[in-house]
Amino acid sequence: xxxxxxxxxxxxxxxxxxxxxxxxxxxxxxxxxxxxxxxxxxxxxxxxxxxxxxxxxxxxxxxxxxxxxxxxxxxxxxxxxxxxxxxxxxxxxxxxxxxxxxxxxxxxxxxxxxxxxxxxxxxxxxxxxxxxxxxxxxxxxxxxxxxxxxxxxxxxxxxxxxxxxxxxxxxxxxxxxxxxxxxxxxxxxxxxxxxxxxxxxxxxxxxxxxxxxxxxxxxxxxxxxxxxxxxxxxxxxxxxxxxxxxxxxxxxxxxxxxxxxxxxxxxxxxxxxxxxxxxxxxxxxxxxxxxxxxxxxxxxxxxxxxxxxxxxxxxxxxxxxxxxxxxxxxxxxxxxxxxxxxxxxxxxxxxxxxxxxxxxxxxxxxxxxxxxxxxxxxxx
Numbered sequence: 065x066x067x068x069x070x071x072x073x074x075x076x077x078x079x080x081x082x083x084x085x086x087x088x089x090x091x092x093x094x095x096x097x098x099x100x101x102x103x104x105x106x107x108x109x110x111x112x113x114x115x116x117x118x119x120x121x122x123x124x125x126x127x128x129x130x131x132x133x134x135x136x137x138x139x140x141x142x143x144x145x146x147x148x149x150x151x152x153x154x155x156x157x158x159x160x161x162x163x164x165x166x167x168x169x170x171x172x173x174x175x176x177x178x179x180x181x182x183x184x185x186x187x188x189x190x191x192x193x194x195x196x197x198x199x200x201x202x203x204x205x206x207x208x209x210x211x212x213x214x215x216x217x218x219x220x221x222x223x224x225x226x227x228x229x230x231x232x233x234x235x236x237x238x239x240x241x242x243x244x245x246x247x248x249x250x251x252x253x254x255x256x257x258x259x260x261x262x263x264x265x266x267x268x269x270x271x272x273x274x275x276x277x278x279x280x281x282x283x284x285x286x287x288x289x290x291x292x293x294x295x296x297x298x299x300x301x302x303x304x305x306x307x308x309x310x311x312x313x314x315x316x317x318x319x320x321x322x323x324x325x326x327x328x329x330x331x332x333x334x335x336x337x338x339x340x341x342x343x344x345x346x347x348x349x350x351x352x353x354x355x356x357x358x359x360x361x362x363x364x365x366x367x368x369x370x371x372x373x374x375x376x377x378x379x380x381x382x383x384x385x386x387x388x389x390x391x392x393x394x395x396x397x398x399x400x401x402x403x404x405x406x407x408x409x410x411x412x413x414x415x416x417x418x419x420x421x422x423x424x425x426x427x428x429x430x431x432x433x434x435x436x437x438x439x440x441x442x443x444x
Contacts, residue, residue, distance in 0.1 A: 067320070067361075069138055076135040083117055083139040087146035095147040098271045099416060102263075104228055105271060106186070108150050109157065112143070113183015118158060122165055127178040133306070134368035137313040141361070144317030145324075148420045149272040151317055153186075155310030156224045160187030160233040163248065163303050167291040176250065180231075188229035189307070190220040190251075190277055191300055197222070198433045200235070200300060201243055205279060207236035213286050214238075214249065216279040222427070226275035227260035229253055233303075234279070235296045246296035250288045257282040268419035301378075306371070308381040308428050312364040312388035315424045319357045319392040322399035322417040326350060329403050329412070340402075349402065353395045360388035379441040386434040389424040396421040 071077040091108060098105055112118055120136040122128030136158070144151025161180050164173060179185050196202035205218025216236050223232075232251045239245030251258065261276035291299050327350060330341035340346050367380035396418040400407035407414040425431050 067141075071135060071138065072132060076131060079116065079120070079129065079131065080135065080139045080142065083112075083115060084142040086111065086115060087143045091143065091150055092146035095149075095271075096413060096416070098147075099149065100270075100410075102270045104273055105147075105150060106228060108147075109153065109186055110183045112150075112154060113181070117143070117154065118161070118183050119181030121158070122161065122177065122181055126165075126173065127181055132368070132372040133309070134365055134372060137309055137364055137368050140310060141313045141317040141320070144314035145321045146317075147271075148314060148318050148321075148417075149269045151314040152269060152311070152424075153225065153272055155307060155314055156189055157187045158310060159303050159307040160189050160231070162306050163233050163290055163299060164250065166302065167248070167295075167299050172250075172287070172290065185230040186225060186228065188223050188225040188232045188277070189303070190223050190232040190234040192220060192222045194219070194221045194276075198429055200246070200297060203235065203237055203246060205234075205236045207238050207247060207249065210283060214284050214289065216249065216251065216282040216284065218279050220277040220279075222264070222274055223260075223277045224272060224274055224427075226277050227263065227273055232258070232277060233290070235300055236279075238293050238296075241294070243297050244294045246300070247293050248290040248296040248299045249284055250290055251279075251282065251284055255282045255284065267422065268416065269423055304428060305378050305381045308385035308434075309364055309367055309371070311424050311428045312360065312367075312381075312384040315385075315388040315392035315421070316357060316360040316364060318417055318421055318424075319353075319360060319388075319395040322392075322396040322414060322421075323350070323353045323357055325412065325414050325417070326353065326399040326402040329406070346402065349398055353398050356391040356395050360384075360391040363387045379438055382429075382434040382437040382441075385424075385428065386431050386438070389421070389431060392421040393418075393425060 116129045119128035120131045121133050124130045207214040207216045230253050234249045234251045238247040257280040259278045263273040263275045333340045363384040367377045367384045370377040370380055399414045400418050403414050406412050
């Protein structure tokens with residue numbers, strides 16, 4: 065069902081409406097078959113790049129649309145409501161762009177950002193490792209100085225777009241200090257010595273490849289280091305704040321899709337001589353699902369507006385990610401319940417929505433980590 069949105073300008077309303085139309089007409093019809101086959105829709109990112117979605121929060125002089133983050137997130141919600149794997153992929157890609165846009169030198173931004181936000185290049189965010197997921201300080205991938213550049217060695221794990229990305233925003237250890245010994249690099253996918261493993265066999269988001277990425281004496285020029293040497297921890301955490309808002313918007317879109325599925329079924333399914341939507345118990349369940357979706361959207365919009373105002377939004381991003389992804393898990397589970405036995409079959413998308421809702425509670429920092437972020441913010 066359409067969402068009545070409060071957008072800051074008529075232009076913003078038109079942009080979100082355009083993205084919603086494209087997602088509904090060109091992405092949604094493909095989602096089920098592609099997820100079943102595990103086919104990555106690379107062309108979808110080029111299409112969304114052409115519409116301006118990938119550059120929506122970036123300056124016009126670099127090919128962006130110069131829109132507030134709250135507008136971008138509402139457009140992203142529309143994509144995720146039609147196809148969650150693409151929504152998550154857009155969030156990851158835009159997060160990689162934000163690293164360059166917020167921490168790159170003017171020369172680096174001029175050189176790379178226009179191409180990144182057009183959709184011709186697809187990004188991956190290479191931060192996590194098998195033994196260093198939420199604990200970034202345990203990172204073991206190293207970057208040592210080599211003939212005026214750097215040589216990277218190590219393995220990254222759980223990397224979205226591994227094997228299909230055109231570049232990897234990569235974090236590697238350049239010093240011994242746990243927090244100030246990490247640096248950030250923009251590594252091209254065709255760099256000699258860079259390779260990816262077999263995609264993970266996941267329970268959901270199967271059209272989006274996730275795998276390990278191997279760095280075997282990968283050499284990059286010094287001008288591909290983003291930010292100062294040793295500044296990687298700060299860059300990573302800053303990008304994750306924005307990335308968590310992207311995941312919150314995606315989770316809200318997924319929950320909304322599950323709610324729409326449940327409402328549509330309840331209106332048509334007849335039991336005891338009348339549609340099940342007329343039974344009060346089911347009406348209350350649907351009302352709780354709708355309240356969860358609206359609450360999730362409110363949290364990510366509140367955080368985005370603080371981001372747009374230049375205020376600290378770390379705690380708000382954690383609240384939004386926690387609230388929206390927990391809501392998505394609850395709403396998709398309830399949608400399966402509304403559909404009953406049919407919800408447990410692949411004849412309806414409800415079971416896929418439920419499987420897809422689990423991952424957002426885990427990536428970009430588990431929801432346990434979000435609680436830790438919130439608590440530390442309260443107590444510091």
